[in-house]
Amino acid sequence: xxxxxxxxxxxxxxxxxxxxxxxxxxxxxxxxxxxxxxxxxxxxxxxxxxxxxxxxxxxxxxxxxxxxxxxxxxxxxxxxxxxxxxxxxxxxxxxxxxxxxxxxxxxxxxxxxxxxxxxxxxxxxxxxxxxxxxxxxxxxxxxxxxxxxxxxxxxxxxxxxxxxxxxxxxxxxxxxxxxxxxxxxxxxxxxxxxxxxxxxxxxxxxxxxxxxxxxxxxxxxxxxxxxxxxxxxxxxxxxxxxxxxxxxxxxxxxxxxxxxxxxxxxxxxxxxxxxxxxxxxxxxxxxxxxxxxxxxxxxxxxxxxxxxxxxxxxxxxxxxxxxxxxxxxxxxxxxxxxxxxxxxxxxxxxxxxxxxxxxxxxxxxxxxxxxxxxxxxxxxxxxxxxxxxxxxxxxxxxxxxxxxxxxxxxxxxxxxxxxxxxxxxxxxxxxxxxxxxxxxxxxxxxxxxxxxxxxxxxxxxxxxxxxxxxxxxxxxxxxxxxxxxxxxxxxxxxxxxxxxxxxxxxxxxxxxxxxxxxxxxxxxxxxxxxxxxxxxxxxxxxxxxxxxxxxxxxxxxxxxxxxx
Amino acid sequence: xxxxxxxxxxxxxxxxxxxxxxxxxxxxxxxxxxxxxxxxxxxxxxxxxxxxxxxxxxxxxxxxxxxxxxxxxxxxxxxxxxxxxxxxxxxxxxxxxxxxxxxxxxxxxxxxxxxxxxxxxxxxxxxxxxxxxxxxxxxxxxxxxxxxxxxxxxxxxxxxxxx
Numbered sequence: 128x129x130x131x132x133x134x135x136x137x138x139x140x141x142x143x144x145x146x147x148x149x150x151x152x153x154x155x156x157x158x159x160x161x162x163x164x165x166x167x168x169x170x171x172x173x174x175x176x177x178x179x180x181x182x183x184x185x186x187x188x189x190x191x192x193x194x195x196x197x198x199x200x201x202x203x204x205x206x207x208x209x210x211x212x213x214x215x216x217x218x219x220x221x222x223x224x225x226x227x228x229x230x231x232x233x234x235x236x237x238x239x240x241x242x243x244x245x246x247x248x249x250x251x252x253x254x255x256x257x258x259x260x261x262x263x264x265x266x267x268x269x270x271x272x273x274x275x276x277x278x279x280x281x282x283x284x285x286x287x288x289x290x291x292x293x294x295x296x297x298x299x300x301x302x303x304x305x306x307x308x309x310x311x312x313x314x315x316x317x318x319x320x321x322x323x324x325x326x327x328x329x330x331x332x333x334x335x336x337x338x339x340x341x342x343x344x345x346x347x348x349x350x351x352x353x354x355x356x357x358x359x360x361x362x363x364x365x366x367x368x369x370x371x372x373x374x375x376x377x378x379x380x381x382x383x384x385x386x387x388x389x390x391x392x393x394x395x396x397x398x399x400x401x402x403x404x405x406x407x408x409x410x411x412x413x414x415x416x417x418x419x420x421x422x423x424x425x426x427x428x429x430x431x432x433x434x435x436x437x438x439x440x441x442x443x444x445x446x447x448x449x450x451x452x453x454x455x456x457x458x459x460x461x462x463x464x465x466x467x468x469x470x471x472x473x474x475x476x477x478x479x480x481x482x483x484x485x486x487x488x489x490x491x492x493x494x495x496x497x498x499x500x501x502x503x504x505x506x507x508x509x510x511x512x513x514x515x516x517x518x519x520x521x522x523x524x525x526x527x528x529x530x531x532x533x534x535x536x537x538x539x540x541x542x543x544x545x546x547x548x549x550x551x552x553x554x555x556x557x558x559x560x561x562x563x564x565x566x567x568x569x570x571x572x573x574x575x576x577x578x579x580x581x582x583x584x585x586x587x588x589x590x591x592x593x594x595x596x597x598x599x600x601x602x603x604x605x606x607x608x609x610x611x612x613x614x615x616x617x618x619x620x621x622x623x624x625x626x627x628x629x630x631x632x633x634x635x636x637x638x639x640x641x642x643x644x645x646x647x648x649x650x651x652x653x654x655x656x657x658x659x660x661x662x663x664x665x666x667x668x669x670x671x672x673x674x675x676x677x678x679x680x681x682x683x684x685x686x687x688x689x690x691x
Numbered sequence: 692x693x694x695x696x697x698x699x700x701x702x703x704x705x706x707x708x709x710x711x712x713x714x715x716x717x718x719x720x721x722x723x724x725x726x727x728x729x730x731x732x733x734x735x736x737x738x739x740x741x742x743x744x745x746x747x748x749x750x751x752x753x754x755x756x757x758x759x760x761x762x763x764x765x766x767x768x769x770x771x772x773x774x775x776x777x778x779x780x781x782x783x784x785x786x787x788x789x790x791x792x793x794x795x796x797x798x799x800x801x802x803x804x805x806x807x808x809x810x811x812x813x814x815x816x817x818x819x820x821x822x823x824x825x826x827x828x829x830x831x832x833x834x835x836x837x838x839x840x841x842x843x844x845x846x847x848x849x850x851x852x853x854x
Contacts, residue, residue, distance in 0.1 A: 245705060250716050254759040257704070274759060307854070308701055308762040432753035435746070 128541045131259045132292035133162035139268040142166040142300040144319040145196045147187060147559050148172065149180040153200025154240060155227025159291035172559065175580040177204050179552035181211020182578070185220050186553030189539045190514055191560045194221040194275050194343060201227040201289075202240030203552070206247065212282045213251035217543025218366060220281035220341055223271045224248075230290040231259065239421035244286045253281030276604045278311025279430040280343055295464050311429065315446030315454060323401070323425040323442045324458045330399035332421075332477075333359040336382065336411075339366030339542065340404015340428060347371070347535040350403065358471060362390040362476055364405050366542040369532035374511075379478060380487075383411040383526045388403065388486035388688060389478055391679065393685040394419055396477075400427045402517060404448045407437040408543070417684030427451050441663040445513065486677050486690055487528055495670040496645050498522060498597045502529035504594055505567055508652035513565040514539065514557045518550040518574030521603035524675045548577030555581060558590045565656065567592065572598040572622050582635045585662045593655050594664045596628060599671045601640035607674045611689075612681075632664035639664045692733065693722070694748050695767040695774060695844040698737040698755060699764050700827075702728050706760040710737065719743065719751055723841035729798050763852060765808045771847040777814065779804075781836040782829065784811040787807065792833070799825045806844075810835065818842075 130138065140148065148171045152160045163171050172182045177199045184195025199208045205226040226248075228237040245257050255276050256267045267285060288572045327333065329394040334359075341350050345455075347370045354361050354377055361371050362382040362444050369377055378386030381628070382394055388551040391413075400422040405411070412418045418438060426433075426440040427448055444451055457496075489499045502525050505513070514529055516539040517523040523540055531536045539557060541549040554568040568575075575596055585592055597603075605620040630641030638658055642651045642665060655663040676691040700706050705728055714721050716744040729736045748766070755761050767774070785794050789811070796803055796813045799821065805812035806832065815825055819842065825827060846852070 246708070249709060249712055250706075306759070309759050430757070432750065432757050436750060439746075 128298070129266065129295040129516065130298045131158065131162070131209075132264050132287070133158035135261070135296065135298050136262050136268070136287070136292065137166060137169060138298055138541050139265055139300055140578060141166075141426050143272055145169050146379065149183045149187075149556070150197050150198035151177050151200065151204060151226060151270050152356055153178055153204050154230060154630045155201035155289045155294070156198060156272050158289065159198065159227075168418050171198075172555075174552065175583050176578065177207035178548065179578050179584065180550050181208045181222070181224065182214065182546075182552035183466065183556035183559070184222055185211060186516060186539055186556030187214045187560050188215075188220050188535050189553070190554070190557040191537065194223055194272060195556065197222065198366070199224070199226055200240065201229055201244070202242045204240075205244045206242055209247060209251065209497070209660065212248055212284065213283040214541050214544045214546040214549060215255070216251045218339060218541065219280050221276045222282040222542045222555065223275050224282055224284045226284060226286050228257070228286045228288040231288045232290070234288065244284065248284045251282075253286050255284035255286065257286045258288070258291050261291050264291060264296065264680040265298060265300050269301050270306065273304050273306075274309065274479040278309075284307065291465065309445060310600065312431075312445050313447045313450055315444040318453070319442060319444045320451060320454050320458060323444060323453055324462075324464065325399060325443060326399055326423055326425060327357065328459075328464045329581065330359075330467055331467060332396055332474045333357070333471075334393050334397035334399070334422075334524065335359050335361040335401045335403065336364070336394060336405055337361065337367045337370050337403040338364040338405025340448055341367055341370040344429065344448035346404070346452055349449050349452035349456065353452050356456060356459060357466065359401075359480060360475070362386070362393065364408070364411055364529055364542070365540065366653050367528065368527060368538045369535045371535040373531035373534055379482065381527055382685070384413070385590050385675050387528075388484045388677055388690065389481040391685040391688060392481045395479055396682065397422045402440070403452070404428060409437075412438065413679045413683050413685045413687070418686075418688075432559070434463055457493035484690070489644040489673075489691065492644065496583060496597070496648060496667055498525050498667075498669045499529050499646060501595065501597060501648055501669065502526050502569065503570070504648045504652055506530045507651065509565050509567065511536070514554075514655055515532045515556060515565050516540065516550045516568045517544045518570040518577075519547045520571050521568070521599075521673075521675050522571045522574070522597040525597070526543040532590045545601070547574040549573060551578050551592070554592045555584060555588075555592060558592055567593045569593055569595045569597065571603060572596060572600065572625055575665045579631075582632065582637060582662065586635045586637065589660055590662060591659050592662045594662065596666045597649070597669050598625075598628070598666050599669045599673070600625065601671055603674050605677070606671045610674070628664055628666040634660070637662040637664055639666065641666045641668065692745075692748070693740065693742050693768070693773065695842060696741065696752065696755070696764060697763040697767055697844055698739065698827070699729070699762045699852060699854070700737060701760040704731050706735065707737070707762055709758050710739070710755065713740075713749050713754055713770050717750075717754065718842065719747065725841040725843055726819060734779040736852075738841070742762065748835050753831075762854065765846065765852040767844040767846060770850055772848060774818045774842055774844045775816055776822055776842050777816045777820055777840040778792055778825070779838040780813045780815065780826070780829070780834060782811050782833045783809060783835055784833070785809055788833065801825065819823045
């Protein structure tokens with residue numbers, strides 16, 4: 128039977144198992160919205176700004192591992208979505224974004240609400256498609272999902288001109304698709320894996336350093352097994368938190384610019400470094416010339432282009448992280464390999480000495496609310512079991528440092544692009560996926576205002592998100608840099624004319640609370656957790672002068688941290 | 692070092708802009724770039740000349756391979772290969788210059804492919820150095836227009852870039 132392009136679109140999403148479609152209607156996609164109207168399989172979530180649609184789909188994807196799906200209209204609908212697409216691209220999040228386009232015969236005519244969506248999104252997508260023929264619509268959508276979710280995942284944009292959604296074609300959704308130009312590697316090279324294992328066994332000061340790739344590759348279990356088998360210390364990047372249980376003794380915290388002393392010192396002094404699904408980002412390595420001077424480096428990654436991009440590695444292994452780790456475990460067990468226990472014990476002794484520095488200590492006697500204390504209290508109140516999204520800045524670092532993630536896919540933040548405004552819409556995506564879970568958005572008064580309009584969406588769908596606003600009346604990270612490096616000239620970092628967040632929340636029909644004293648922090652969380660039918664906005668008035676420590680200043684090596 | 696990278700890619704709209712965009716976004720050099728369909732109309736072949744350290748060239752080939760439209764590529768400079776470029780030069784040719792230009796063209800195995808009462812148009816094929824040498828041999832005041840095709844390359848012997 129022949130269907131219209133709009134009907135084909137909806138059927139494809141259904142076949143693909145899409146639960147939620149985050150979007151915003153407009154002229155170019157009206158046929159599609161009409162087709163969505165007459166069915167219940169795909170639930171459309173109406174956001175208040177297209178940026179939020181992409182972040183919500185992104186949050187959904189990070190929490191579930193399934194691709195997030197977005198529908199926006201042409202022109203401004205698509206350009207508004209770009210920040211969210213770029214955010215997903217930098218963190219390799221599987222996402223399929225459908226953008227409306229003006230009718231084919233008007234493309235290039237500067238038509239109303241026309242933008243070159245393919246050209247604009249090209250540098251921030253894994254791939255994009257313009258559908259020029261209704262007969263190609265279904266296969267293109269299939270390819271889009273395939274490309275977005277396989278290999279190193281990423282966002283894919285499908286641009287659909289309006290006339291394509293009205294024209295008719297036979298509907299046939301292919302079960303599988305192959306592309307001659309795209310064949311992601313799965314298995315790692317066995318010879319390389321053997322080399323890597325030999326190197327690991329010979330190590331005297333080993334370190335395991337893992338990133339978001341472990342979570343994207345669903346490899347937390349294998350990673351935990353390998354790490355326990357080897358008894359090596361392990362550190363996670365900001366993107367990789369939760370891949371290995373943070374409460375495990377072998378975990379030495381996050382590494383990088385605001386990583387722990389033991390994590391960064393462990394990296395710097397290591398002799399063998401096992402990097403897994405991580406990309407040696409500048410915020411992780413510090414000054415690249417001073418990075419791990421004594422280490423032989425093994426790097427497992429699904430993307431060959433990630434290997435030796437920033438740091439030359441000694442044993443590269445291209446493949447699915449889970450597959451490679453399982454092979455490594457088998458190899459170690461089969462060959463009954465033993466590590467030098469004595470050397471390892473000495474290494475652990477050194478690491479424990481670094482750990483005893485207690486680099487995350489802060490003033491617990493203060494009369495002002497310390498932001499670190501708020502995150503610790505959130506951790507306690509939620510039993511460490513919440514999904515935590517964040518925006519970008521100091522609060523993001525404190526959330527990463529003080530909330531101990533024991534499970535994968537619970538920590539959801541914009542690590543690569545560093546997008547303020549990400550936290551609230553991402554929390555919406557998570558809450559849709561897990562309606563009964565506790566979802567906390569740790570944010571600041573600067574970031575939250577970048578997508579604050581989504582309070583309305585939360586009300587419409589009754590999302591019981593908990594907003595933890597660390598309100599220090601400053602763009603805190605900017606203020607911190609100005610204090611350290613610009614002699615305290617606080618240019619434009621003071622947040623003036625803030626709304627009364629309690630009243631603002633209440634105006635949307637949510638619950639709002641302002642907390643001013645440290646003694647009230649725990650009670651506030653207790654109260655907030657009782658509310659299950661509405662969003663709770665917790666506005667914590669925190670110490671304005673608090674800084675994030677430790678810190679590797681620009682140009683510093685991992686062993687050159689500023690401590691509190 | 693200078694590298695000639697040959698790429699087989701899907702003959703689709705926008706494929707060229709993906710390559711050009713990659714080079715500008717990542718700050719790689721493009722010295723020349725040519726592209727045309729192959730005997731299989733679904734494939735285009737692109738020849739790209741670039742310069743960089745070994746590490747940069749490795750990144751370039753990896754990043755190119757990562758583009759979904761790129762089917763296969765080969766760094767010609769890794770093995771024996773032949774490099775050719777075509778050039779069309781329009782020169783002012785009057786009086787006794789005409790004979791001189793004719794002679795110069797034949798020394799370089801060029802061909803005069805268009806003639807007017809005041810001009811010659813010369814076609815010349817070879818590697819870049821040869822074309823440069825021809826231009827240098829010409830009196831610069833006679834050159835009216837130069838069109839170079841950019842480099843095409845093919846591997847010597849059995850080595851071939853094909854599916």
